Amino acid sequence: MIHAGRREHVITSAELAAAEGYTIGSWRTKKLARVPGRPGPISHPTARTLLWDAEQQLAYRTGAAVPALDMAAHPDDLLDRNEAAALVGVDPDSWDRYMHPSSPETEKPITVHGVDHWPRHAIERWQANRPGQGHGGRPGGAGDWLPRDEIQGAVADLLDRQPTLPTTAVSQHLGISYGAARRAVSQHLGQRLADLLGDQPDISDTDAARALSIVGDDATAQQHALAAGTLRRLRPYAHALHRLAAAVPYVREVAAHLNNVGITVNRGPEFSVRSQSVTAVLLLGDNAAAPALVWNEHYGWRTAAGRRHPHAGTGEPPTGKGIQYLTASTNPTAGDLAAALLDKRHDTKRPRPIKKNTSR
Known part of the structure; x- marks a missing residue:
């Protein structure tokens, strides 16, 4: 939840990583979101995209006292889909259907860093006029709610919290097709593997799977072998990401010269x-x-x-x-x-x- 009056202090995981001197890939690989003592995200625990309070994170980073957030409900609090659904007593998927643009009862969201939020007062107004049972069901043309350009970030945030989650579960949790989930999971793991290889270029696939926590401590030998095989297939992609990073300055130099x-x-x-x-x-x-x-x-x-x-x-x-x-x-x-x-x-x-x- 974005507390009333604190919208200007909201930052993304990528912005937090940059403030701490890391790329978002390195920050995730080092699991810095879960360092003991760090103030947690202001997002709902199951949110697809994590958001943070910048003042809290700055205080943590500098060793200052972390300011507490006022937990009292305020009409101008901004709630994400999970929090809004909980407030009115429906599941998040039902909330998505109610809030789809094709639904006549829609409350227009406020988008903060790509995440839709609704003011508490708007949710309560909607609840007071909530459509009856005759208006239920999925609005025509609803489709998958997650925009294509948000899929990669949502998958990365989800796997940061649950790194052993299988692709099928990612697809179901985010409401995207299995193919889209598979592509996003592969890109996410490839980036994390690239960051790991930057520090440990000779690490084995088995050790890399453990380092990236993509298998649990209680995993079977077969699960360890499958995870190692996945990283073996992704290793060429990870090496290509290193070459991509090396090419960035050159191509940007060319673009600047062409403009000049x-x-x-x-x-x-x-x-x-x-x-x-x-x-x-x-x-x-x-x-x-x-x-x-x-x-x-x-x-x-x-x-x-x-x-x-x-x-x-x-x-x-x-x-x-x-x-x-x-x-x-x-x-x-x-x-x-x-x-x-x-x-x-x-x-x-x-x-x-x-x-x-x-x-x-």
Whole structure:
């Protein structure tokens, strides 16, 4: 619950990690959310996304007295879905159905760091006028309530609290498809494994499973073997995340230079790991010679046919209409790339033999 008057003090786990000098992945790997003595999150214990009171966390970090939060109910308290459901005596899924935009009885939420909250006075007003049994059921078109761009954070927060939770349970708890849960769980474990390998590059898969707490102390030998096998499959992805981190400064330098020379970068860079290869996308403005640029650690820079699906293409490396490879180096200087983009006499439809060590 966000207590009345304290909305401006609310921070996310990522902001808390940054304040303590960690990436969110390292912070989660070190389990710093559960350090003895730390004031707990202000979110409901089963909330999908954890929120914290910044003043409490600052006091804990500096050794000062941790300010107590006023636990008396106030009309302006902001309650999340779990707390709102408990207040009116329904389960959280029922609350989601009542609050879906297609429902005529909806109370508009207040979104704080991506999490919907409702003022206590609004919940009590809704309860006083709560629809009868004839209005029950799932509103038409309700669908899954969790937006796609919130899934990864929600899965990470859930697994921080229950690291041994199987993917099926993650899917059920968050109300998302099994496929979406599996992808998010894999990305979360891959990031945690990457952080662990940064500190212990030679750790075995079995020891990594124990270090990441993805198997319980009472796990069987078969469960330990399955967990180790999962991390073995994720190890290439974890190594790719290390390469992605190393590529970030270079690609950002390129984006800044393009803007400086009049080639507008509207969005990006956006990084991803695709088929174990690190890629980055820059979406360009209408004044540019191409809708977007795609960088691949193996093939260097190329143009894209469109902004909506910049990775589209046939085969590996991708080819097709609108795709032109710009340089014979994976990491050309920003100036060389800008020149190649402006002067298309030397671009090719397929990558040329790559010079791996071209300096920047």
